[in-house]
Amino acid sequence: MATPLGLSSLFSSRIHTTTPSLFPIHRKEFNRRRIILVTAGGGGKPTILVAEKLGQAGIDLLKKHANVDCSYDLSVEELCTKISLCDALIVRSGTKVGRDVFESSRGRLKVVGRAGVGIDNVDLAAATEYGCLVVNAPTANTVAAAEHGIALLTAMARNVAQADASIKAGKWMRSKYVGVSLVGKTLAVLGFGKVGSEVARRARGLGMHVITHDPYAPADRARAIGVELVSFEVAISTADFISLHLPLTAATSKMLNDETFARMKRGVRIVNVARGGVIDEDALLRALDSGIVAQAALDVFTVEPPVKDNKLVLHESVTATPHLGASTMEAQEGVAVEIAEAVVGALRGELAATAVNAPMVPPEVLRELKPYVVLAEKLGRLAVQLVTGGSGVDAVKVTYASSRSPDDLDTRLLRAMVIKGLIEPISSVFINLVNSDYVAKQRGVKISEERMVLDGSPEDPIEYITVTIANVESRFASALSESGEIKVEGRVKQGVPSLTKVGLFGVDVSLEGSVILCRQVDQPGMIGKVGGILGDENVNVSFMSVGRIAPGKQAVMAIGVDEQPSKETLKKIGDISAIEEFVFLKL
Numbered sequence: 001m002a003t004p005l006g007l008s009s010l011f012s013s014r015i016h017t018t019t020p021s022l023f024p025i026h027r028k029e030f031n032r033r034r035i036i037l038v039t040a041g042g043g044g045k046p047t048i049l050v051a052e053k054l055g056q057a058g059i060d061l062l063k064k065h066a067n068v069d070c071s072y073d074l075s076v077e078e079l080c081t082k083i084s085l086c087d088a089l090i091v092r093s094g095t096k097v098g099r100d101v102f103e104s105s106r107g108r109l110k111v112v113g114r115a116g117v118g119i120d121n122v123d124l125a126a127a128t129e130y131g132c133l134v135v136n137a138p139t140a141n142t143v144a145a146a147e148h149g150i151a152l153l154t155a156m157a158r159n160v161a162q163a164d165a166s167i168k169a170g171k172w173m174r175s176k177y178v179g180v181s182l183v184g185k186t187l188a189v190l191g192f193g194k195v196g197s198e199v200a201r202r203a204r205g206l207g208m209h210v211i212t213h214d215p216y217a218p219a220d221r222a223r224a225i226g227v228e229l230v231s232f233e234v235a236i237s238t239a240d241f242i243s244l245h246l247p248l249t250a251a252t253s254k255m256l257n258d259e260t261f262a263r264m265k266r267g268v269r270i271v272n273v274a275r276g277g278v279i280d281e282d283a284l285l286r287a288l289d290s291g292i293v294a295q296a297a298l299d300v301f302t303v304e305p306p307v308k309d310n311k312l313v314l315h316e317s318v319t320a321t322p323h324l325g326a327s328t329m330e331a332q333e334g335v336a337v338e339i340a341e342a343v344v345g346a347l348r349g350e351l352a353a354t355a356v357n358a359p360m361v362p363p364e365v366l367r368e369l370k371p372y373v374v375l376a377e378k379l380g381r382l383a384v385q386l387v388t389g390g391s392g393v394d395a396v397k398v399t400y401a402s403s404r405s406p407d408d409l410d411t412r413l414l415r416a417m418v419i420k421g422l423i424e425p426i427s428s429v430f431i432n433l434v435n436s437d438y439v440a441k442q443r444g445v446k447i448s449e450e451r452m453v454l455d456g457s458p459e460d461p462i463e464y465i466t467v468t469i470a471n472v473e474s475r476f477a478s479a480l481s482e483s484g485e486i487k488v489e490g491r492v493k494q495g496v497p498s499l500t501k502v503g504l505f506g507v508d509v510s511l512e513g514s515v516i517l518c519r520q521v522d523q524p525g526m527i528g529k530v531g532g533i534l535g536d537e538n539v540n541v542s543f544m545s546v547g548r549i550a551p552g553k554q555a556v557m558a559i560g561v562d563e564q565p566s567k568e569t570l571k572k573i574g575d576i577s578a579i580e581e582f583v584f585l586k587l
């Protein structure tokens, strides 16, 4: 499975590989030395741990591209042990993917796939810090969840579960299980997203008057299916039935509680197919016992599975199911394929359309920016190595010179790769599109961006990129701009990332290897002298160029080298009398 050249670095910790690794080359700190290990599992395939039951179609797809370990019902300890050998993890709602999992992975885990919608069981902050992409399967179980919501609504209204249990117990209690009708009653849908809107559509079909509360849903989308968008207060105070279809977030946690139950229509009936945590379960018990809430139908619970003597589950006015909202054959096949495609794509360095903790960048943008992504990282690496140790990098400006209008140029990838180039050489973290901004902020590096709009041809997305570091001392004085900042500029020339300016000096050197910069008084023979010293040590020179301010004045020679010259060789170059300063920059 070929990987897009260079793009896997968006998510992996590729280090100094000259040919793109199909899968991440994993860096392990070992006795304070860095040993590059190829630990991509048997036969060069990544290893994917499937920790909860996944539809066979998804498993089959994964097995085409990876070693698949299906291990269910793992304890936290077992999961943390296994995860250190895995490149990806697939879960549903039953596995808590906390910070301990990412810490145990020690940077190897590149993708967590959630085969469903809700990602509240994944510590997104920790995932981002560790550069691990989180993807989900947001659509394949929508109908299943909506149908389950309607099933619970109708079963609750007609006491189906209770009546079923009683008849199975040999009783014939018709009057006890008289229910209520739905037609003409008001249903309030809290959360008018994919599931909520499908529930609303179906409830309309049952003759219900449907209102919805969702601060982020457009009113016209609700009106389009005959649903009225109302405030939270109107929703909970006028509804005969309330159905919950919102994510568990800090804002929605215990949204239904003693105060809100007290403001509801007495005898209201509650359906929850979202997350247990959106209801204060103790308050619901009190509301049921007091009669404020007549009935509840619950598919989800704060703690799953609920404890055996859970009072809500045992309550006679509660209809309960064990988190079955997505449990249909069709939905499980659908989420399995959806998440398998997303995980395999992400391991290939492609951006999944269902990335939860990284910006979505369309594949066509990725393709067009590919050489500029490499250029951006190299410029970051160059610039930071010019900083005198101890200067402290805190203010970096990236300038994109382009004939495209700002709206037609997505620079998020480039920003991430400049950060990667700036910080990886001076730290032990690996950086990718997922965690770049987090790591930069954590290290106090402020990245500003500006666009230089040119009036050339918009055919090429970018004319050049500059990286400027302010408030630092430079190891190479010639890299300083008029305002005393370290400034390097690069372009993509015939598809090759190239250094084209250092400070005030124009140069032209491919950034495919490492770079030696020398400043000398412009004079004949310098290229030959330096080239000869490098040749004596069998260091291959890929590019050589001299940039000067004026003939006979100062000049900067930029030399691209495939190998790292020895200290002795570099000293010989520095000892050339005409050379006033030089620096070796490892890329």
Ligand SMILES: NC(=O)C1=CN([C@@H]2O[C@H](COP(=O)(O)OP(=O)(O)OC[C@H]3O[C@@H](n4cnc5c(N)ncnc54)[C@H](O)[C@@H]3O)[C@@H](O)[C@H]2O)C=CC1
Pocket: 116, 117, 118, 119, 138, 141, 142, 145, 190, 191, 192, 193, 194, 195, 196, 213, 214, 215, 216, 217, 245, 246, 247, 248, 251, 252, 273, 274, 275, 299, 300, 323, 324, 325, 326, 327
């Ligand atoms: N029981 C089960 O098996 C299943 C449960 N779910 C749960 O249902 C939830 C919704 O799923 P989808 O509709 O696919 O997600 P979605 O993201 O399409 O819709 C969620 C809606 O909630 C709204 N929302 C967010 N905060 C809100 C607030 N404070 N007040 C009102 N509305 C708010 C959002 O604007 C959005 O429209 C998921 O987050 C998941 O937790 C989803 C599928 C299956």
Ligand SMILES: O=C(O)C(=O)COP(=O)(O)O
Pocket: 092, 093, 094, 115, 116, 117, 118, 119, 141, 323, 324, 325, 326, 327
């Ligand atoms: O998709 C969701 O949010 C769900 O709650 C489905 O949960 P499950 O994958 O069935 O454990």
